[in-house]
Amino acid sequence: MRLSLHSDYALRILMALGATGDLMTVDEIAGRYGVSRNHLAKVAQRLQGLGYVATQRGRGGGMRLTHEPAAINVGAVVRAFENLDNFVECMDPATSACPVRGACGLQGALGGALAAFLGHLDGFTLADLLPQPARFRALLEGA
Structure with a gap:
C-alpha cells in the first residue's frame, strides 16, 4: 500500500x-x-478546510497550525486524505461486481489489514513525528 x-x-x-x-x-x-x-497549495487549502491550519493573507502572511502538534492525530489526517472506503473494489457493496463475492475471504483479510494500519496510525500524533523539532527545523532549513 x-x-x-x-x-x-x-x-x-x-x-x-x-x-x-x-x-x-x-x-x-x-x-x-x-x-x-x-x-502543495491544493493540499494546504484542504488542510485549511479541515481546520488543521489557518492562513493569513498579505505581506508577512502564510499558514500556521490551529492546534498544538500533540492534538493532531496522524490516523485522522490520513483518513481525511485517503479514499479508504474502496480499498479494493469488492469492499464497496454498491459497485462491486465480483463474481466470487461472499465466497471469498479477501475482503475480510484486507479489511482487517486496513483496520490494523489505521489503528496503528491512530496511536501517533504530530508531536510524535517531531521528537526533535529543533533538529527537524534545522534540516528543513538546510543548516
Whole structure:
C-alpha cells in the first residue's frame, strides 16, 4: 500500500509547521522539500478546510497550525486524505461486481489489514513525528 501524494504532502506541511511554530508560505515549504508548489497549495487549502491550519493573507502572511502538534492525530489526517472506503473494489457493496463475492475471504483479510494500519496510525500524533523539532527545523532549513 502506498499513501497518495496528497496524504504525504499533508503530513509534510503539518510537520514543517509543527517544527517551526511560525507562519510559513506554501512557496517556502515547497522549496524546502523540493516538491511541486501547485500540488502543495491544493493540499494546504484542504488542510485549511479541515481546520488543521489557518492562513493569513498579505505581506508577512502564510499558514500556521490551529492546534498544538500533540492534538493532531496522524490516523485522522490520513483518513481525511485517503479514499479508504474502496480499498479494493469488492469492499464497496454498491459497485462491486465480483463474481466470487461472499465466497471469498479477501475482503475480510484486507479489511482487517486496513483496520490494523489505521489503528496503528491512530496511536501517533504530530508531536510524535517531531521528537526533535529543533533538529527537524534545522534540516528543513538546510543548516
